[in-house]
Amino acid sequence: MHVRELQDGCQIAAALLVRSAEVRRRREGDEYLKLMLGDRTGGVPAVVLDQVAPARQVCSPGEVVHVVGSFSVHPRYGGRLVVEAVRPAHAGEYAREDLIDGPARPAAQMEADLRELVATVQDPHLRRLLGSIVGEDSPTWSRFREAPAAKHYHQAYRHGLLEHSLTVAQAVSTTSATFPGIDRDVAVTGAVLHDIGKLDAYEFTGHAIEMSDQGRLYGEIPLGYYRVRTVIESLDGFPADTAQAVLHIILSHHGSLEHGSPVIPCTREATLVHMIDNLGGRLGSFDRIQKALPAGEQWSTFDKGIGGGAYFATPPIEQRRAA
Numbered sequence: 001m002h003v004r005e006l007q008d009g010c011q012i013a014a015a016l017l018v019r020s021a022e023v024r025r026r027r028e029g030d031e032y033l034k035l036m037l038g039d040r041t042g043g044v045p046a047v048v049l050d051q052v053a054p055a056r057q058v059c060s061p062g063e064v065v066h067v068v069g070s071f072s073v074h075p076r077y078g079g080r081l082v083v084e085a086v087r088p089a090h091a092g093e094y095a096r097e098d099l100i101d102g103p104a105r106p107a108a109q110m111e112a113d114l115r116e117l118v119a120t121v122q123d124p125h126l127r128r129l130l131g132s133i134v135g136e137d138s139p140t141w142s143r144f145r146e147a148p149a150a151k152h153y154h155q156a157y158r159h160g161l162l163e164h165s166l167t168v169a170q171a172v173s174t175t176s177a178t179f180p181g182i183d184r185d186v187a188v189t190g191a192v193l194h195d196i197g198k199l200d201a202y203e204f205t206g207h208a209i210e211m212s213d214q215g216r217l218y219g220e221i222p223l224g225y226y227r228v229r230t231v232i233e234s235l236d237g238f239p240a241d242t243a244q245a246v247l248h249i250i251l252s253h254h255g256s257l258e259h260g261s262p263v264i265p266c267t268r269e270a271t272l273v274h275m276i277d278n279l280g281g282r283l284g285s286f287d288r289i290q291k292a293l294p295a296g297e298q299w300s301t302f303d304k305g306i307g308g309g310a311y312f313a314t315p316p317i318e319q320r321r322a323a
Contacts, residue, residue, distance in 0.1 A: 004041035004291065008073040012081065015066050015094035019043055019208055021059045023052070035059055037067065037081065039099045042291030044071070046081035055086050061208030064089040064099060078301035101157040101291070107145060110159065114166050117173060118192070123185040125238050129246070130189060132231050133196065140227075143199050151202060151209045154284025154305065161198055164280055168194065171276045179268070186242065187269040190249030194273055197224025197250075221260060224250050249273050286310055 001014060016037040024034050033048035033055050046069070048055040058065055069083040103110070118130050134144055149155035149164035169191035176184040200223045201215030214223060228250055232243045248270050254261035255274045265271040285305035290312055293300055300310040 002041040003037075003039050003044045004293070006044060006071045006079065006081075008071070008079075010071040011069075012071060013066070013068045015064055015089035015099070016044075017099040017208075018059050018061055018063050018065055020061055021056070023056060033059060035083070037065075038101065040097070040101055042101075042288075042293075044079060044081050046083050048083045048086065055083070058086055058088055060205075061210065062205045064094055064096075066090070066093060103155070103157070103159050103163040105163070107159045107162065110162050110166050111145065113170070114162070114192070117166070117169055117188065120173070121185045121188055123189075123242070125235070125242055126185050126189045126246070128235055129228075129232060129238070130192060132235065133228070134192060140196075140199060144196070147199055148202055148204075148209045149195065149198065149284070150281075151211065152288075152305075154281045154288060156209055156288070158204075161195060164284065165192055165195055168273070168276050168280045171280070172272055175272060175276065179272075182268045182272060183245070186245045186249075187272055190246050190253075190269060191273050191276065193224070193228055193246070194250055194253040194277060195220065195224065196227055197221055199223075200227070219260060221251060221254065221262065245269060253277050282306055 001010070001012060003016070006012065016039055019036040019038050021036075022034045023031055025031055031052045033052050035046040035048065036043050037046045038044060046067070048059070065086050066089040067081070067083050068085040069081050071079060071081045073079045114134065115136070118127070118134070121127050121130065132138055133140055135141060144165075145162050146158055147161040148157055149160035155161070155164045169188055172187050172191040173184065176182040176187050197220035201212060201218075201220035202209055203212045204210075225247060229243070229247060232238050232246075245267065248263070248265075248267060252261050252263050252265040252270045253274050255278065256264055265274045282305070285303065288305070289300045289303055289310045293310075293312065298312055300312075302309055
């Protein structure tokens with residue numbers, strides 16, 4: 001049974017991927033283990049209430065475990081799996097591709113689409129910059145292709161950064177023709193590179209995503225600014241005003257100081273990238289929420305990523321169009 005198929009009252013005995021694990025304390029002082037388990041269809045919150053110490057040894061992020069337990073849906077807090085027994089999963093009990101979340105499009109197709117988009121950038125300095133960072137032969141390309149876009153909220157899986165950066169850049173490219181005064185080449189370049197700091201801010205532990213030491217100490221925006229500025233300084237003759245425009249997009253793309261940007265967007269291009277990036281992250285959260293929604297449910301519980309509950313029509317729009 002897949003995670004998306006769980007219903008209230010289900011008993012489960014299956015191999016699942018540990019996405020996160022944290023020891024908490026109940027009001028009485030007893031410890032319990034809070035988990036996020038999952039497969040390719042989504043994630044499910046889980047708790048271990050008894051035998052916490054041995055379960056903690058088994059349930060490391062990125063490990064595949066075999067769990068036995070019961071799933072129930074609370075009217076306010078949503079679904080939860082109470083784990084009754086857990087052990088390391090045996091190799092013959094699961095197929096790894098069934099447990100790992102991923103983008104809807106193949107990575108090879110997204111790479112081809114990115115190459116096509118980069119080729120439309122007319123400014124030779126910006127093309128050199130993009131080639132130095134996401135070019136096929138660049139030292140960072142393989143990491144960019146594999147990296148996640150987040151730890152939890154959106155595209156938190158392998159190839160997630162490629163997917164998110166591409167969709168934001170494609171939307172920026174299209175939208176830049178609608179509004180006057182936008183330097184399309186600068187906006188597209190900034191969109192492709194806006195999250196480049198995530199190369200250093202996140203790392204895989206097995207198949208789990210964790211913040212790196214650099215990510216915790218510096219944050220992804222300063223890391224991205226430093227990486228792009230270092231590359232720009234290595235490119236002879238790169239115009240100072242063009243560098244300033246691109247670097248401002250990276251520094252301001254979260255949109256406000258309280259959301260982690262050291263400056264707010266002060267140019268048309270930075271404003272456009274911030275707005276499209278925010279839209280892409282929000283819609284990516286809907287994908288994540290829908291994957292975790294129990295089969296047959298239309299409303300999710302409160303989700304921090306979108307600031308409320310999410311509603312999904314039944315049947316999905318794709319099925320209605322095909323009918």
